[in-house]
């Protein structure tokens with residue numbers, strides 16, 4: 348009997364071991380998937396010393412830098428994805444499918460050349476509503492996109508005969524990275540530190556960063572405080588272009604401020620998707636990684652604009668701009 352019980356114990360132990368091994372293997376699969384998605388090398392962007400340390404000084408010293416915005420197509424998403432309909436001001440707003448342009452900004456610095464802010468939709472959206480996205484979850488997780496022929500950003504740059512020197516990314520959501528597929532790879536691509544790239548093999552992936560050897564990350568800990576915003580970096584060291592930490596819509600989301608002589612403009616990315624979002628004060632929706640922080644960031648953008656009404660705003664998904672004179 349004793350021997351038998353011992354034998355049974357061994358059998359039970361083997362079964363437990365087997366169950367534990369299966370569990371371990373299963374829990375490793377998502378790890379492997381996420382590791383594959385984030386294994387692109389990340390280097391730190393070496394930020395120059397800031398030329399000014401407060402908004403009044405920055406705004407008093409505009410630089411020869413200009414900005415142009417383009418729509419690279421449209422995305423259809425539920426309104427609740429981009430607006431938090433649980434907000435107290437949103438009680439009367441019904442959720443529905445809505446369509447928004449996907450904006451790319453081209454900046455031209457007189458001495459340093461042209462750069463992009465974000466890359467928009469790639470050329471595949473002319474014939475495929477999911478563009479280059481593939482995987483089991485694409486239809487469930489991604490909105491449908493559309494694009495007129497030759498309006499992806501690489502075609503626009505060709506048409507306008509603009510050669511870009513690099514790309515500043517507000518964040519790495521697919522409607523902001525897809526256009527990279529059509530762009531040169533031997534230029535720097537820069538984003539906020541800690542920004543995750545949601546590219547999951549088998550589940551949902553567009554491999555928009557394929558061919559890029561490394562991404563540059565801005566470490567805002569090296570920046571200066573520019574209230575009402577937090578840490579900010581003087582990207583070129585001459586006060587012309589500022590990157591502003593704005594975690595909320597995504598972990599490493601970045602706002603960009605263009606301090607031009609003709610116009611001074613805040614590019615909000617998806618921290619503020621539309622003029623309506625700005626006017627209503629209703630923060631970003633469930634596409635955001637942290638709704639509370641995303642709301643706080645929108646509140647800061649509104650406070651900034653109230654304090655400096657002459658500053659204009661370019662939103663992530665609206666061809667209308669914010670500002671009295673636009």
Ligand SMILES: [Zn+2]
Pocket residue numbers: 518520596617634
């Ligand atoms: Zn986004």
